[in-house]
Amino acid sequence: MRKQRPITGSIQPKDGKLYAVINEYVDGKRKPNWIDTGFKVYGGKRNAAEFLQRVLVKRNDERNRPARLKDATADMFFVDYLRIWLKTKKNDLEPITYQSYEGSIEGHINSYFSARGSKLSTLEPGDFEDFYDSLYQAGLSGTTAQYLHRLMKQAMNYAVKRDILLYNIMDKVDAPRRSKHVASYYTREEALQLFEIAKGDPIYLPILLATYYGLRRSEVMGLRWRSIDFTENRISVEYKVLQFQENGKTVVRGSDNMKTISSRRSMPLIPSVAQELKKEKARQAENRRLFPKSYSKDKNGYICVDALGKLYKPNFVSSHFSLLLEKHDLRHIRFHELRHTCASLLAASGVPMKQIQLWLGHSNYTTTADIYSHLDFKAQEQSASMIESILG
Incomplete structure (x- = not known):
């Protein structure tokens, strides 16, 4: 470490x-x-x-x-216990997840519970309910409140498991309701316009991959040449690259520990994408020949790299994407919403939700349906035709 x-x-x-x-x-x-x-x-x-x-x-x-749970007592301050608990989880969590947990504990949770001197043994259901109310009053969403609820309940369950507490008071607290997410996305015309203005741009290929395949940013950046099979016309999503903060420093790290089992998937290589990938592979080979000393010696073989073979940082892709849209006066969406664009175009064209789930790598059908079912206009047309035939 x-x-x-x-x-x-x-x-x-x-x-x-x-x-x-x-x-x-x-x-x-x-x-x-x-x-x-x-x-x-x-x-x-x-x-x-x-x-x-x-x-x-x-x-x-x-x-x-070293964090030791034996240092934890029921009489200690709630936030101090969460800090000890989190340290014991460091080897079990993805670095970016650990960073998120740490930021949540030191941010919203610390601000609220430390100011009230809340101790582990004296917490009541109303303390958590008041906390969620404070989040809503601050303009935060139900999704954020639910995330914090799950984090704290997980930590409290561990306190019971280790005999620090007799029971988990949060079992008596209703989880906040997750906010209904309405995804932003581009229409077909907007997507085609984006492709046109992005040609020649450093992130042209990441844009194509995210839009055609609905890949998460981490999945786009994790694609390696070994992931592409030009003979069998197949692209495999089996690796990711994350950017996060560790000890105050920016870290970019690859991992084969995908978000869910379903995230690891293999899909047909779309001809137009295959053509651009071949151009990129040739460009990289030429740059490696022209600049043998300065070209990156990285053995991972990443696809989305700069002129000297260095992997683009994920945050660069997102920030550059925003600048690209602003420069060409295109409607602003986040880079992640190219994934939504892919799903929305598939849904609007009548592709069944189950197939969209598999294409996006969602772990279950419900996730896909919750986000995109309102876009399934073909299904609505079928329902309209059916009710008309029934009622005349």
Whole structure:
């Protein structure tokens, strides 16, 4: 495991007092934590510096010490328990999932429960219900509330399993209702216009792959030449590339641990896409010949790379996509919504939901139907014809 850089801090004056400003990171972003040292600006600098040093030593020791659930007690603060629990899960979670959990705990959960001094043993169902109400009042969705509910309930279940608690109080709390997601997508005309303006752009191929195959961004970036079989005309989705923050640094990492079992799939190689892939393969071979010393020596054989064979960062693809749309005055959608565009075009053309589920790699039919059933106009036309024939 990569050694974490030490937590740092400084002494800063404010309103005549000296504060220890600790450099903490949440979701990779620096969020200074101001702690009152109890000393004044005049005459207190030495004592404040000693205070800062003690705080930094304690913070670094706590962070680097292996998480031990035996340190957890029912009388400890709820957020402190969540931090210990999360550390024990580090080897079980995908880095990007760990980062998301950590950001949730240090963000919304910490802001609410720490301000109220909530302890593990004194939590009541109403505490969580009030928390969800506070999220709604802040303009957050039911989907966010449900995500946080599941995170906390998972941690509380573990506390029961390890005999820290006798029962999980969250069993008495109704899960927030997930918000109904209405996906944005392009029409056929808009998609064709996008293809036209994207020709020659660095992310032209990622755009084609995401739109034709409905691939997630991580799946597009994880495609390697070994994933393409030009002989059997097949494309295999079996690898992904994620970008996330780790110890305040940006990390790009590949993995064969797909989102679900259904995410690992093999599909026919569409002729127009195959043609562009062959052009890209030839371009990469030519660049490797022209720049043998500076061309990337990476052995993964990624498809979506720059002129020197270096994999594009996933976040670059998303941000560049937005700039491309803005430059050509196209309606703004997110790169991920090219996946929705693929599904919507299939649904509008009468492709059954089950087939769309398999194409997108959804783990179950319900997910596909919940998001795209309102686009199945062909099915609606059939229903209209049927009721007309019945009633005349």
